[in-house]
Amino acid sequence: MSPDILSDELADSIVTTARTATGDSLRSVTYFTRADYEQLYLRDDLERDADLNDFVGHEWQGYKQTENAYQESELGDYRFTVRAFENGYLLRVATQRQGVLITTDGLSMNSYEEIADAIDKLLRDQSGEE
Structure with a gap:
């Protein structure tokens, strides 16, 4: 995982959008590309022991x-x-070049539809994808 694979502005916009839409239900936010990822947010009561490399790889392939x-x-x-999982939910929003995983x-x-639409717009505006 490389730090800073996206601009601070986009990272802040993604987290703010997710946080605004989910409130205290937000568990984590991870930005990813085909080759890399960066966890942008993790709720304080959760442990930092997830194997994000395999997780992100699976979601990109998926x-x-x-x-x-x-x-x-x-x-x-x-x-x-x-x-849907035993302890929460995962939302995956992706484009041809990048994506965001949000757990709640x-x-x-x-x-989920509102969050997905807002995140999709942020990603497409940033990259120029349609």
Whole structure:
């Protein structure tokens, strides 16, 4: 993991957006690219022992596989993924070059949609992707 793989401004915007939308339910925020990642936020009551390298690698592959598998779907374009776990939820929002993983305590699906849309806009505005 390399520090500072994104600008401080983008990092702050991502964390602020996630924090505003989730409040105290926010557990962590991790920015990633195909080759690197940076954990931007971790709630104080959580331990820093997660193997983020494998976790991020899996989510990057998962994004690419999901995007490829459903590109001709009647459901429309792939937007984001929410995964449910015993102790929380994971939201993955990604573009062709970068992505964000947000873990939370439970939220409504509408909340995940709002967060995903806001994070997607930040990523696309920053990179110039459409």
